[in-house]
Amino acid sequence: MRLPRHRLWRSYALWVAGLVTLVILASGSAQLWLIQRETRVALQALQALEATQASVRIERFFGEAGALLRSSLSLMDSGHIGDVDVDVQLELYRLMKQSLAIESLYWIDGEGRERVRISRMAPDRIGLGEDRSQSPEFVHARAAAPWFGPTTFIVNQPRVVMALRGKVPESGVLAAQLDLAQLRESIGETRFGREGVAYVIDGEGHLLAHPDFLQVLARPDGAARPPVRAALADGLAGSDHGLIEFKTPEGRAMVARAATLSVPGWRLITEQPRDEAYAPVRRALFATLLILALAVVAGSAVGIVLARRVVRPIQQLAEGADRIGEGHLDHRIALARGDELGQLAARFNQMAERLGDSYQLLETRVAERTHELVAKREEAEQANQAKTRFLASASHDLRQPLHTISLLVGVLRRQPVTADVSTLVEHIQVSVAAMEALFVGLLDISKLDAGMSRPALGDHALAELLHRVAASHQPQAARKQLRLAVVPSRCAVRTDAAMLERVLNNLVSNAIRYTERGKVLVGCRRRKDGVELQVWDTGIGIAPAQLPHVFEEFFQVDNPERDRDKGLGLGLAIVKRTLALLRHPFTVRSVPGRGTCFSILLPLAEALPVVLPRPQGLARPEHIAGAFIAVIDDEADTRRAMQALCNSWGAHVVTAASAEQCVALLGEHLRDPDLILCDYRLRQGENGLAAVGQLRAHIGQAVPAIIVTGDIAAADLRRVADAGLPLLHKPVGAERLLAAIEAALADHPSGGCGLVKSGADSDHEDSAGR
Numbered sequence: 001m002r003l004p005r006h007r008l009w010r011s012y013a014l015w016v017a018g019l020v021t022l023v024i025l026a027s028g029s030a031q032l033w034l035i036q037r038e039t040r041v042a043l044q045a046l047q048a049l050e051a052t053q054a055s056v057r058i059e060r061f062f063g064e065a066g067a068l069l070r071s072s073l074s075l076m077d078s079g080h081i082g083d084v085d086v087d088v089q090l091e092l093y094r095l096m097k098q099s100l101a102i103e104s105l106y107w108i109d110g111e112g113r114e115r116v117r118i119s120r121m122a123p124d125r126i127g128l129g130e131d132r133s134q135s136p137e138f139v140h141a142r143a144a145a146p147w148f149g150p151t152t153f154i155v156n157q158p159r160v161v162m163a164l165r166g167k168v169p170e171s172g173v174l175a176a177q178l179d180l181a182q183l184r185e186s187i188g189e190t191r192f193g194r195e196g197v198a199y200v201i202d203g204e205g206h207l208l209a210h211p212d213f214l215q216v217l218a219r220p221d222g223a224a225r226p227p228v229r230a231a232l233a234d235g236l237a238g239s240d241h242g243l244i245e246f247k248t249p250e251g252r253a254m255v256a257r258a259a260t261l262s263v264p265g266w267r268l269i270t271e272q273p274r275d276e277a278y279a280p281v282r283r284a285l286f287a288t289l290l291i292l293a294l295a296v297v298a299g300s301a302v303g304i305v306l307a308r309r310v311v312r313p314i315q316q317l318a319e320g321a322d323r324i325g326e327g328h329l330d331h332r333i334a335l336a337r338g339d340e341l342g343q344l345a346a347r348f349n350q351m352a353e354r355l356g357d358s359y360q361l362l363e364t365r366v367a368e369r370t371h372e373l374v375a376k377r378e379e380a381e382q383a384n385q386a387k388t389r390f391l392a393s394a395s396h397d398l399r400q401p402l403h404t405i406s407l408l409v410g411v412l413r414r415q416p417v418t419a420d421v422s423t424l425v426e427h428i429q430v431s432v433a434a435m436e437a438l439f440v441g442l443l444d445i446s447k448l449d450a451g452m453s454r455p456a457l458g459d460h461a462l463a464e465l466l467h468r469v470a471a472s473h474q475p476q477a478a479r480k481q482l483r484l485a486v487v488p489s490r491c492a493v494r495t496d497a498a499m500l501e502r503v504l505n506n507l508v509s510n511a512i513r514y515t516e517r518g519k520v521l522v523g524c525r526r527r528k529d530g531v532e533l534q535v536w537d538t539g540i541g542i543a544p545a546q547l548p549h550v551f552e553e554f555f556q557v558d559n560p561e562r563d564r565d566k567g568l569g570l571g572l573a574i575v576k577r578t579l580a581l582l583r584h585p586f587t588v589r590s591v592p593g594r595g596t597c598f599s600i601l602l603p604l605a606e607a608l609p610v611v612l613p614r615p616q617g618l619a620r621p622e623h624i625a626g627a628f629i630a631v632i633d634d635e636a637d638t639r640r641a642m643q644a645l646c647n648s649w650g651a652h653v654v655t656a657a658s659a660e661q662c663v664a665l666l667g668e669h670l671r672d673p674d675l676i677l678c679d680y681r682l683r684q685g686e687n688g689l690a691a692v693g694q695l696r697a698h699i700g701q702a703v704p705a706i707i708v709t710g711d712i713a714a715a716d717l718r719r720v721a722d723a724g725l726p727l728l729h730k731p732v733g734a735e736r737l738l739a740a741i742e743a744a745l746a747d748h749p750s751g752g753c754g755l756v757k758s759g760a761d762s763d764h765e766d767s768a769g770r
Contacts (some may be wrong), residue, residue: 009482031288051259051270054198057186059262062162065102067117068095069164069174073143075257076171084109085127088116096120099158101182103159108132109172130651137163141173148263149204156217157181160263183209184216187268196272199243201228203265223371227670231258233265246272317345324352369477454495455582459605462489462524462533465501471521473508483510484514487523491531492605499582500602503575507535507598510572515539518595533559533600542590550588551576630666630673630690632656633708634683645734651741658682659691663698673697675744689723704744708732 072091072115092105096118104119112133117125123766132138141147141163147304148160151388162176187198187209191520201210205228211217226246244256321331333345333350470486475498477484504522518538525532542550579586590596629651631642639655654669656662660680666673676695681687692705709722710730719725728740 021292021296024292031284034257048257048259051198051257051268054187054270055190055259055261055268056181058200058268061101061182061186062146062262063161064178065178066164067161068099068102069146069176073164073166073171073174076174077167085115089118089124089126090549092116095176097540101178102176103179104177105175107174108135108171109140110166111172112138115172116160137161137175138173141165141175142169150570151180151206153206153219156219158206158216168757173612181213181216184211184213187211198268198270199230200261201269202263202266203232204227205232210268226269227258227269228267230256231269253513275456294468312343313342317348320345324348324355330356367563393661413565422722435732452738455499457494458497459492459494460497460500461492462531465497465504466522468501469504469508471686473512476509476512477520480512480516482512482517483519484512484524485521488519489524490529491524491526493531493602494605495584495602496582497580500584501598503578504533504535506572506575511535511537511596511598513538513635515595530604533602535598536595537597538595538746538753539595541592541596542588543592547588547590624738624745626652627674627745628652628654628671629675630654630656630667630695631677632659632662632682632688632695633679634658634681635657638679646741649738658684658686659694662695663693666695666698672701673703675741675748676703676705677741678705678707680707680711680720689725692725695728703746706740 033731074094076088090106092107095105096102103121104117106117107115109115111490112131112135114125114130114132115127131752135151143165146458147163149163152159152161158180159177160180161171161175161177165171165173172304177260183200187200197211199207202208207216207220213355227244232242244258246256254271255268255274256271257276258269260266261268273628317333320331332349340563377486466486466489470484474484493624506714508522516539520537520538521534523536524532525534525600574584585599586600586604587600588596588598629646631639631646633639633642633655634657636657643653643655652671653666654662654673656665676692678691680689682688682691688707688709692707696705697704706726706728707723708728708730709716709720712715717727726740727742728737732740
């Protein structure tokens, strides 16, 4: 869209003028703010300096009086005074001559009796022995620092009592009543500005000293003045307001500051008219406004001139750019100028020429690249299919012998053998378990990659999940003398409980495996967008360079020797894929040598949570004793191992290499089988699903069946899942097989009691049941 010339010119002029005005305004505002702040700081510093100087003079006033009292008490402490009353009287005369501020002096002996009192305005009292043991000066006076009594007024002139105690008990207390009129000389020299003034108040707001002594004689109500109220409030709260701004009853604005004196409750207050204090700010404001007005006028003039000189070439450039942008790559901008705008027009023309060349070259390369990508995609698809076929075949061939070994080890563990043989069997069992864990991990990853695992989302309470994790991993932590702490939680989340439990079990097992001392902590934290489930450990930690690799298959931290006790390196890979499937974000933080924290963010439950049932106890062989099991497997070693293992549990077994053979063998028995255990891949192209269907058709009812397989092909796994049959992946350990058989029989109450064929004599057992 092209703007009319007059509109572009006006906009350009207004923008330049506005920008200059904005810059000047910002600069002026910042300058004013800085001047105001610096003026306030300088004013506060000036008043603080003057107050400090006045405070020093006031402290000197009281220090001189205290020094005189302390010198007399030192004579009493040393015992240089003989006839006590007479000598003390003479000493007090000497003190009074040295300080005009002392109105009267009196001495209270160590037993609290007033022995000597002299005064400028009253007769002396010697040896009266008046009891002053409860007087404030005797009770509160100390040798370290003077004690000051409350302020009193005699003929409207302020007085205060100062008392000091001797270092030895016999010296008693020496007190002096001071005339505070002398303070006027100390603060009379405090001046700042033309009208700045300082004055002293006590803890009740009474005016004690002022350059104008008539104000002290008038005894005004000092507490009514705002700075006095603020100073007294600061004394109670222990704070400092800094500058205090207020108005006098006449309406004049003032600024003040209060300083604390050594006499308890006394304050020195300095005041100055506000217009005098902030005069520099007003002068700076006037100068800034003047500069701003001149800058706005100059900026507007510059904007108008620049707009007239720049708008026309810019319009030509805009029109040419529009033509090039519309696809007319052969268009050229005619702008005969030697400045930057002319150079810009030339570069626009060069750009249009190069764009034309590049466009033609790009079309050629896109066509070539498209052809290459199509060929590479076909190659990748063929390679992926070959890999899938190889993995499925290799998995079955590797799992089959290991499955047989696992079953035979289960049989051996139930045989009475010597201690050495038993130890050897246990070692074999550990090796088989490690291989089984490897295959299970590979299968889980294959399922996740093939899309076989689909989450069943629901609302679940975390309490039961955490309880099961604690119970499952406590023995593992106890063996390593670690403390496994699982913090209970009442949170409910939306997730797949089974998948989340597998993830948490992998994380906790991994934490225990890589922690040598300390503890493993599992707990939850509420967040605004959900619940964060965390697993902390005090283990070896993960270096920053290794963090991106810990979720890769077979990657392990600090296990170059591939020790099986440290796992196989599949747990975190399964965790990453499972959480991606559940769409639960997760993070990992780690400090080498200090530990690691895995965090999973779970969404909050949408409804009342489902209470997950606690797992039942381990399967026991006596639960399946007497059951009749039909085993179909094309491997003779596996059939023999399966028969021996099931017989050791007390079950009756018939084994066959195919469905036809099994039907023939069942014809020799009086009972129908309670359960069918069938391998998925059989010979001559037969599979376990077809074999189970053939046996069920022969028996006439849906006998419980379990499919055992070493395949990981996604298509085969889906077929078994669609058939609704339990699936065991080779190698199957004895405990896992026992648990699966018990679960299948438990779902059919007839399991274990036998089904007698019609027309047969029920009093006879079949030969496989003996």
